[in-house]
Amino acid sequence: MKRRHFLKDLIAGAVATTVLKSSIVEAAFAPQSGQRYLRPPGSLPEEEFESRCIRCGQCGEVCPNRCIDYFDLENGVGSLNTPYITPRSKACILCMKCGQVCPTGAIKPLQRTAEDILGYVKMGKARVEKALCLSYQGKTCGVCYRACPLADTAIKVQLLEQPVVLDGCVGCGLCERSCIQLPQAIKIIPNHIRSLT
């Protein structure tokens, strides 16, 4: 009888360990969509953000641009119901309301000032695809420069409106939203992807 109990315990322990350590659980928690998304402005780094966010949905509820959407299961169980922004469909206007309403500090409470935005907002950084950009192909456009809320700090244009992204870019995505090319010639590379490469 005792030996049987011991065996049972052994098997149960082995099963529990394999399940927890297995690739199934890992896969369920890993982002798997390959989707390019931004976290709301002032968010903590990705892992810390997931552990801080309590999924209350207030950031989306306060966003005057309704640009904050929520993950379902497509990005793994760990980020279920966490907020994200897809800049091409709707970009952040840097109003900073989401940080002030966030109860847990997953999105830092920031003021809508240049110091706060330039200092703490790190959503991503724009990258220009020169082969697609009209201005680099000899047709002056400059829409991204005009859409940028931090023009000449985040982006500047050369003589024929060719955009050049500067260090001040916080990754709000308004340039990507406004790009008239299909597919867009300027894209935000999110910070959690940039840090991998």
Added chain:
Amino acid sequence: MNENIKPFFLWKHLNKLRWLVLSLVFLMLIYLPFAHVYQTFVASFSYDLLDPSEKKLFDLMEMLTSPFISDPAVDLDAIKGNTWSGNFFGYKISDPLAVVAQMASGLTVYWPFFVSGLIPIFLTIIFGRFFCGWICPATFLYELNTSLSLFLQRFGIKTGRKRFDPRIKYLVLAIGIGISAVMGSVLISMIYPPAIIGREIYFGIALGGFGAGLVFFVLTLLFDLMISRRGFCRYVCPGGALYSLLGHFRLFRIKRIVENCNDCAKCNAVCEFGLDPLHDDFGQECNNCTACIAICPTDALTFNIKITDDENQGPGHLGKAYKKHEQES
């Protein structure tokens, strides 16, 4: 009947007040997403570009809110969120479970968030598990679900009557907190109905589609209907477990006045949480919903300020068992 031990007459009507509060909270959760959509319309100055249906929404919300506010884009920010965590005229109020789960998953204490959970914790220590009966938006649907199951029983359809051990939910709470801590993600919000309801209503109205949480919630409704009456709240809900623990020494308790009781057991039949008011067994699970006070035909239940339940007072003095006992002695 002795007139002196009649309970305060308003206790009998508290159940109506409770339904009013539950409906108001639920209506609020439906109103807030619409208010947000309206705010975005106002912020974009786009009335002429809206669809006819959106114009109707705009007009309706303008009619509802304009008497109270001057600038919708700013003033409607005063109330945001849901019962999981909300913003109420600048004061942030959060569910204690959110505070505990966030502390576990983040392994740090973010003090502003901790403070936002203090008011509910304080109220729970005084009133016990009152959130479950008076505020929780899922309770609103679960109690309607119970009514539906009673309605189905009229037609001879069998609904669930199984009972489990109510201590299961403490295990769910402990495992949920543990997994949240190991995985570094507030996973407990996935299985906590009020959080799910608050989110899903917002997703459905403002973002144009329900999410995976709704599937889980419908499954809990079916569980309640088919297997165990109000089973999720009684046996599984991690929030209910935390509230029960916090409300173990609550001050406001329901008490049976044994002199008025006639052992009809209506209180036991109506109790959503499967407690035993007839034998003075309320325990930490009681959510002070006052349904038993409202249904009692002889006014034998009242509120009492005490940190423990009374011992079993025996059969009610108006009942048959007591009279028989009297005659014998």
